[in-house]
Amino acid sequence: MLPAASLPFSRLALLGLLSLAALSARAQTPEQVRRWQHLDLQADGVPGISADKAYRELLANRKPAPVLVAVIDSGIDSTHQDLKALLWRKPTEVADNGLDDDHNGYVDDVRGWNFLGGKDGQNIAVETLEQTRIVAQYRAQFEGAKRKKLSPEDQVKFDQYERAKKSFEKDLDAENKQLAVLKEAFASNTFSFAKMKTALNVAVLDTAVLRQAMVSRPDVPSAKSLYAYLRRTHFGSTDEELKALDEALTHSRNRVEKSLNPAYNPRPLVGDDVNNLTETGYGNPDSQGPDASHGTHCAGIIAGVRGNGLGADGVAGGPVRVMSVRSTPSGDERDKDVANAIRYAVDNGAQIISMSFGKDFSPDKALVDAAMQYADQKGVLLVHAAGNSSLDTDREQNFPSSRYLNGQDIANELTVGASSRLNTPALTATFSNYGQQTVDLFAPGVDIYSSTPANTYSTYSGTSMAAPVVAGVAAVLKSYFPQLTALQLKQVIMQSAVPYHTRVYKPGTKQLVDFATLSKTGGIVNLYEAVKLADRMTAVK
Structure with a gap:
């Protein structure tokens, strides 16, 4: 998932891990929602x-x-x-x-x-991903080979290699782009949150602090947008947001350096x-x-x-x-x-x-x-x-x-x-x-x-x-x-x-x-x- 361009702060998530959706149905208590x-x-x-x-x-x-x-x-x-x-x-x-x-x-x-x-x-x-393992196993044998010159048995393996290589290259390109976005988002958010902590003179920037700052500190207008963002994405504080972002960054880095690395075994x-x-x-x-x-x-x-x-x-x-x-x-x-x-x-x-x-x-x-x-x-x-x-x-x-x-x-x-x-x-x-x-x-x-x-x-x-x-x-x-x-x-x-x-x-x-x-x-x-x-x-x- 990539961050929405309109948001001043970035929350990144992984399917099956952290949810991005803030859903609503008939009015329910927080317990019912959970x-x-x-x-x-x-x-x-x-x-x-x-x-x-x-x-x-x-x-x-x-x-x-x-x-x-x-x-x-x-x-x-x-x-x-x-x-x-x-x-x-x-x-x-x-x-x-x-x-x-x-x-x-x-x-x-x-x-x-x-x-x-x-x-x-x-x-x-x-x-590694399975396509990475297939590429690692057959690259020396099939890279640059002509299919028609292979035996019927090797043609089956060659076809699998070609499909895996295409998937591998697509995934690696997408993950490198994702990693770059995550790095930028983490650096940007870390800087922005630290700057606001200094402006408000607080060690923890949570929703309670931001809600109060919206009234008492009109000179920090970004407090309102950050408060709305944390509420919308279900984070209690900027520290929680950065923790989730760091986990996503680690996952993406592992994908590039390990899961999508044919040399990794x-x-x-x-x-x-x-x-x-x-x-x-x-x-x-x-x-x-x-x-x-x-x-x-x-x-x-x-x-x-x-x-x-x-x-x-x-x-x-x-x-x-x-x-x-x-x-x-x-x-x-x-x-x-x-x-x-x-x-x-x-x-x-x-x-x-x-x-x-x-x-x-x-x-x-x-x-x-x-x-x-x-x-x-x-x-x-x-x-x-x-x-x-x-x-x-x-x-x-x-x-x-x-x-x-x-x-x-x-x-x-x-x-x-x-x-x-x-x-x-x-x-x-x-x-x-x-x-x-x-x-x-x-x-x-x-x-x-x-x-x-x-x-x-x-x-x-x-x-x-x-x-x-x-x-x-x-x-x-x-x-x-x-x-x-x-x-x-x-x-x-x-x-x-x-x-x-x-x-x-x-x-x-x-x-x-x-x-x-x-x-x-x-x-x-x-x-x-x-x-x-x-x-x-x-x-x-």
Whole structure:
């Protein structure tokens, strides 16, 4: 995201991390705004999932059964006050004894596994993009080569290299421009904020100080515009704004210097053979990792403790547990790690797997397909984020995709787009991928407030937030209707999705289309309707 040219101060954000949108609907309290995804369209004027209504009217006097949801992501903060009580712990493994007590090939995997770590405890934080890896692998072989002179097998690799190179060069150019803008914005804002602090003789420039200065200091007219900017972008102070801007700057610099650098290769840290696609057991038991922000946020959306007055409520409550499997760095996950992560989750009892990651290339997709088929055979539901590129995935590829290599739909997978809390043309998130054949349904994914490391809470946006909403709904259904199979869970969720015919902006454009044309169901997931449908399906006849 680039700063609006009309603003005197710049707020930069990353999809799936910091939200830019200041949204409004029917008048609501700040608490309702923070937990809007749980609200109901009729009762609250918000296109949420009606979770509060479901618990209040349909589930209050029922007893839920235990359910295990695996979160394949960047890691989860195991000490978070809203999560630590519900995180999975393996009873057959003894912590920190250096032994594989249950003989599953993973030593000390008490709280899950990390496929991005080394035996010495080090972890990969930033990885290359898949297109970068393809360019690095084939550049010496194919740069300047003539396709017609290559063997049929090499022609396939050459075509992949050419596509990857085009994507790599486009991304690198865009990121270099983004980095330049961020550097300028950070320097400019740092100077401007420091100058105003001096003018007002304050150490902290927050909204309270600025509101007072608007009245008492007419000689500092920029106080009014800065106050309006901070309110509009939900920052309490200029220090908070600079912190967010600095994080965006660090992310962009890592993209240029690491993710989009063919010479960068952190994988030796793990110590596995990247060409051995059948290898398992590599990694380490640090299922939190060096930056668990994304995974902790997703875990909180699924099952953060409900009703405890802390932070945010998850969709699922009670005996639902969450397993952390780390295979998603900043950058692109590797197909080998994704396949192993799915199999690990399945083998350790996960009934639902939430997957908020994606990429543009998947050179070893067959390996991931096989893992998904394994999950299907074991009765496990997969919930995957559709992606944040404003793409029609009926026409453009995003991986893991909703279809196997042979074109067959993946029966046990739900692919989820992101919606907002506005039942207006902005109902569809501007960044969300969509597809009438390849995206199953939408779920709240804009301005979602949830847990972040060190007992903090943040508002993120992305299909990364929408997928765990659906995983949470699936967990509730499985908990109260344990007889439902993975395929039946998918059926209930899709058939109970509330259809919307709101005229919305097709993501990435200003073209108005019927919301119902952007996914298979044309709807938004709804827990209340899903519970009602599950009741009918499981009723004794």
